[in-house]
Amino acid sequence: MTDWPTMTLHDCCEAFRANQIPISERVLGQMIQEGKMPFAIGTQLDASERSKFLIFRPAFYRWLDGMLDADAIRI
Numbered sequence: 001m002t003d004w005p006t007m008t009l010h011d012c013c014e015a016f017r018a019n020q021i022p023i024s025e026r027v028l029g030q031m032i033q034e035g036k037m038p039f040a041i042g043t044q045l046d047a048s049e050r051s052k053f054l055i056f057r058p059a060f061y062r063w064l065d066g067m068l069d070a071d072a073i074r075i
Contacts, residue, residue: 004057005056005057005058006054006055006056006057007055007056007057007060008053008055009025009028009029009032009053009055010025011055011075012028012040012055012060013025013028014075015060015061015064015072015073015074015075016028016064018073018075019064019068019072019073029042029051029053032053032055033051037063038059038063039055039056039059039060039062039063040053040054040055040056040059040060041053041054042054061074
């Protein structure tokens with residue numbers, strides 16, 4: 001596991017998958033933009049630009065631990 005305070009959308013999906021939660025980057029990105037994931041924020045400035053995400057690693061693992069009611073596998 002890295003000491004970086006943030007993670008990429010791909011890394012976040014890999015962490016979900018390591019914990020037996022299948023999710024695609026497209027779906028996770030949409031959920032972040034809709035405000036459904038409390039550990040991340042996302043935006044898309046305009047239709048021609050890719051979405052941008054800030055996913056906070058410590059908050060993600062705290063949230064995932066709570067959702068699993070156990071210690072999540074950390075990658």
